[in-house]
Structure formats: structure tokens, C-alpha cells
Amino acid sequence: AQSVAQPEDQVNVAEGNPLTVKCTYSVSGNPYLFWYVQYPNRGLQFLLKYITGDNLVKGSYGFEAEFNKSQTSFHLKKPSALVSDSALYFCAVMDSGNTPLVFGKGTRLSVIA
Amino acid sequence: DSGVTQTPKHLITATGQRVTLRCSPRSGDLSVYWYQQSLDQGLQFLIHYYNGEERAKGNILERFSAQQFPDLHSELNLSSLELGDSALYFCASSVADRSSGNTIYFGEGSWLTVV
Numbered sequence A: 001a002q003s004v005a006q007p008e009d010q011v012n013v014a015e016g017n018p019l020t021v022k023c024t025y026s027v028s029g030n031p032y033l034f035w036y037v038q039y040p041n042r043g044l045q046f047l048l049k050y051i052t053g054d055n056l057v058k059g060s061y062g063f064e065a066e067f068n069k070s071q072t073s074f075h076l077k078k079p080s081a082l083v084s085d086s087a088l089y090f091c092a093v094m095d096s097g098n099t100p101l102v103f104g105k106g107t108r109l110s111v112i113a
Numbered sequence B: 001d002s003g004v005t006q007t008p009k010h011l012i013t014a015t016g017q018r019v020t021l022r023c024s025p026r027s028g029d030l031s032v033y034w035y036q037q038s039l040d041q042g043l044q045f046l047i048h049y050y051n052g053e054e055r056a057k058g059n060i061l062e063r064f065s066a067q068q069f070p071d072l073h074s075e076l077n078l079s080s081l082e083l084g085d086s087a088l089y090f091c092a093s094s095v096a097d098r099s100s101g102n103t104i105y106f107g108e109g110s111w112l113t114v115v
Helices: none
Strands: A003-005 A010-014 A019-021 A024-026 A031-038 A044-050 A056-058 A064-068 A073-078 A087-095 A107-112 B005-007 B010-013 B019-024 B031-038 B042-050 B053-057 B064-068 B074-078 B087-094 B110-114
Touching: A003 A087, A010 A019, A019 A107, A024 A073, A031 A064, A031 A073, A044 A056, A044 A064, A073 A087, B005 B087, B010 B019, B019 B087, B019 B110, B031 B074, B042 B064, B042 B074, B074 B087
Parallel strands: A010 A107, B010 B110
Antiparallel strands: A003 A024, A019 A073, A031 A044, A031 A087, A056 A064, A064 A073, A087 A107, B005 B019, B019 B074, B031 B042, B031 B087, B042 B053, B064 B074, B087 B110
């Protein structure tokens, strides 16, 4: 069965600094990887996904993620953090079979002005 | 706005009661998924329907049931409610049936509080 690990419950970063939110995964087949963001009292918003092709994926709001097959990682990055990026971030994975999207526990990002 | 609509947004009910959560998928999407988000369990997959047929079941309790109607809207029925059922219930939709990398879009959720 597939699984996702987000090793950090909380990430704090100063505004303007680069940010990284870590994610590692485990699947039996080829992974399809996703990042979602949840703002307070809101639903999950899709940020980006990796299906195949270029290992560096660009998404919404200036976020990007790098797929690393050897390290089974899909870390979320942004070159310059904004206070408005403060939210709960979820990494999720499904494999190429008929499996549901499985989420990590989430990482709370706090960007400090 | 993802295009997935969920009602009600908030619901408070007593233990032992039954509630129905409703979901309208994005236009053109045939798959509907239900997830439960709680503080201790995180985001848990409950069930997946495609074009009216059940496709996959996750950690869904026997007290819970769901269906997808011919117009593709879905309902999640929660019965004999317990305090531990208090959670945020998400509906999501996608175009495809099987996992093919299609993006799954989530609604804003229905907050259920059982008192």
C-alpha cells in the first residue's frame, strides 16, 4: 500500500527567505505525486503534481517541487516566502493502479514578517 | 473556487442522530471521492464512486454509507453518530475513473460537530 511521510509538523521561515516542505513517499508502482494547501477554514487547494517527465514541476503561487526517484522524495519549494503562504500543506500520492489518493499528515508553514 | 460544491458547510447534531452531506462535483467530472479530516487521524479516504458505481472503499465505518446519483451528485450518510465522528468531511471530484494522474479537486468541506 502507498504511504506518504511529511517529517516536519511545523516549518518556520522568514518572509523573503526560501522555503522547503519535505515529503517522502512509498508506492509499489509508478507514483503520481501531488501537493495541496489548506488555508484556515477552507478546503484543499491543488498546487501542483508530478505525473511523468521533467523532475522539476512548477505550480501555483510560485511554488515548485522536485521529484527524486532514488530518494523517493517530492519536496515543495519556493524561492521567496510570503506571509500569505502561511497555511497547512499536504503531500499526497497515488500509484498507477486503481488506488485512492493517500495524504501525509500535513506540515504547517508559518512565514514570519 | 474548485467547482466542487458541498452542503451544508456547518452542522451540529446530537449523538445517535443521522445526517446527510451533499456534494456536487465539478462540471464534467464523473468521479466523486469522500474524505474525512480529523485532528488525530489526518485526511482519511472513505469511498470513491465513478458514474454511479462504487469503485473503492477506504476506512469507512459501517454506520456510514454513500451513493452517487444519475445526475452525478453524491451523498454521504452518517448514522448513529458518535462524538468521535466530529470532523471535516471533504468531497472531491475528478474526470477519470482509474488512477491516471488526473487532478482531484476538493470542495470546501462540511464541518460536522456531534454533541
